[in-house]
Amino acid sequence: MTRVLLTTTSFQDTPGAHHELLAKAGFEIVSKRGPLNEAKMLELAGQFDAFLCGDDAITRSVITKATPRLKVISKYGIGLDKIDVAAATEMKVPVLFTPGVNHTTVAEHTFALLLAAVRHLVPEVNYVAKGQWKRLIGNEICGKTLAIAGLGRIGKEVAIRGRAFGLNLIGYDIYWPETLTTELGVKRYVDFNTMIKDADFISLHTNLTPETHHLINAKNLALIRKGAVILNCARGELVETEAIAAALKSGHLLAYGADVLDVEPPPPGHPLIGLPNAIITPHIGSRTYESVVRQATCAVENLTLFLAGKKPIAQANLLPASAKPNA
16 A cells, blocks of 8 residues: 655645545555654655655655655645755656645735734734733835735735735746736836835745845845835745844834744744744745645645656656656
8 A cells, every 4th residue: 555644734634625535545644743854754754655745854865765665745835945856856756746726825915914014913903902002003005116026826916916905016037927017017127136125015925946045135135125024925044034133123124024934933032033023924824724725635636646657737857757656
């Protein structure tokens, strides 16, 4: 029987048809509460034919130990920065993923963070909960400028909602179909640092790569307008954490709204935890009933299709034709 390691907690915790689909496949499922670090993954590697994973540390060492038994990695989600895709490709392990399943949910969460920041919703709710009728002055977002870094599926959904809120939209992405300008009204910038100078709000939706690591850092934070808001529903490593914390403490930034951190969960003493103008949610941007079922179903379908010798919905790496399921 095919043995599958299931680590994604939202898959496990959310009811839906994906559970029936996985049970119907007839695999032996071993469930762990991820995301698992490298040490824990190394303990488990070599015992499974497939990983159905979230943001676990699937490093070169893990893949090396997991093979030759490991036949496939099915990622629940779209971010692959926790998986050493190059190592998987070298070892002929397909890496499957689930594009197009969470863009609505993450875009909505982005605006939840933005509105919470400009209207001081977190402190206001806390005041009332403590019996204090303390009213702060907030700001409108209509008429302000929103800069979007990364205009893939999620970035486009953010742009659509930005138009509805009456925001001026500017954007930065290497790939730029003309529809971004003609249909969504996003003004293109070819230089990221130039774009952030002109923005009231900056929203990050790009992949984490060596080039985008610390995309916002101590140096270019000085270029950003005083009182701006930075939003991050992509990856915590896109920003230099210490620099963001310093800008929040000095008042240069009005707020930092993020669903992700450079270390998750954050250790005691993390620079952003406890700052009154840091609005941090625990990586729940795609954690809605609708999105979880879409992601989980796609991840299971990818897995079952591949192990049945069929083409999966989405595969991140190209393998030699000789690399077949269960080979």
